[in-house]
Amino acid sequence: MAEVLDTSRCAECAFKSLLFEKLEFDELLELDGAKKEVKFEKGEKILKEGSEIKEFVYLKKGLVKLSKKTPNKKDHIISVSKPKTFIGFLTVFSHDTYQYSLTALEESTLCFIDIHLIKKIIQENGLFAMDVLAKISQVSDEIIHRRVNICSKQLRGRIAYLLIFFSKDIYHNTKFELPLTRKEFGELIDMSTENVIRILSEFRRDGLIKIDGSKIEILNFESLDKVSRFG
Amino acid sequence: MAEVLDTSRCAECAFKSLLFEKLEFDELLELDGAKKEVKFEKGEKILKEGSEIKEFVYLKKGLVKLSKKTPNKKDHIISVSKPKTFIGFLTVFSHDTYQYSLTALEESTLCFIDIHLIKKIIQENGLFAMDVLAKISQVSDEIIHRRVNICSKQLRGRIAYLLIFFSKDIYHNTKFELPLTRKEFGELIDMSTENVIRILSEFRRDGLIKIDGSKIEILNFESLDKVSRFG
DNA sequence: CGCGGCTTTGATGTTCATCAAGTAAAGTGG
């Protein structure tokens, strides 16, 4: 179950994150008081789409997915978020309810900060406002960029693109454990589970990757990258 | 050719736009001095991807497309922007160069405002900062939402979705002139020109729409909407 | 032990891009 942690100070954690660099010390103290730090197990649901936005969500550690139900009740994964980013950026300032569900893909630690406090600090601290803007802009831009890329590729290209994404952007390693089931993998790049498996096997036969269950190793990064760009 | 206009005051124009409601009068005056208002003809290129960001771009009147070249040199349309929105929101605060090209789809009037001035006002005026955040969040969210929707549908659903988008969100009318060629239509929703035509003809045969060149009229909104949601 | 969920492979039919060919409209140069 989700477990509320005896929190470490924001000052220590926040200094590591780009966003909070611009905060004054008393603002950080105020954050300390108003935040909750919660740990989630792999697979645990963090937020449900449609629920009211009360807090600003920061992913301190771990990996989470943003998803949404389609009209025909299928799950659709919008994006996978790396640690040290703010989730829900996309809706927090323009909606009253979360537009996406949030689920932990690995054991993850999240900070929940009262949304009114964040808004207050934004209004009072111009540098902080600029940083939030930069971050929001960057996060949105990445998501859009990835979406456009994925849409315009054929299946082989999509799989390759996603493998390289996990390797380069998330794990910084050619060897990693895929945090998604094959089904989720398909939901993230709009293809059937069967074809996810088929193409992964194809890549294995072609010597591009090695697979052992959810453990994946990229053997030929250059070729895979070519497939990702032109497939 | 693009024509620099004898500009009307920001105060008048801006008061109509949500974003500028929160500005003080002297800030508006400052904007007046720092902005350029330019008119573009249909088809004219406004910005090229890769060029340096010096200005904040506001679409006062008209319609523009955001596009990008794929690695194999094809054009890809990211989004179509309605008037009274800020373009380039997606990159202005996180990059030095524009990530997308901008082209006028109709005769359009755009305002260019020195980016440093905007950043200065954001830092000094908290309410303005909050408004920019809300807008940026909303614009990004819409684009992501549309992209995800389009990706997850089959061709019939995509075409229907886009027709309804133009009818409801852009023209507020069941009758409108499609501002895109069939080819561009395809570039926007990732499908071949031929299939755009084929499916439009199909919709015509089924009595869902009426087509006369680029003039389109939606005859059966409900059915088209069903196709859009479940196709 | 048996059930359900995840994974895998093969077979089948649908959806879609591509190729080819033709028409219409619109600009271009003499």
Added chain:
DNA sequence: CCACTTTACTTGATGAACATCAAAGCCGCG
């Protein structure tokens, strides 16, 4: 003004890409 090119649009035919169905193996869990 007319031949000439170019560009957008349209339809049909073909094959490739892909989803779906079916069946079987695997593993964790009650």
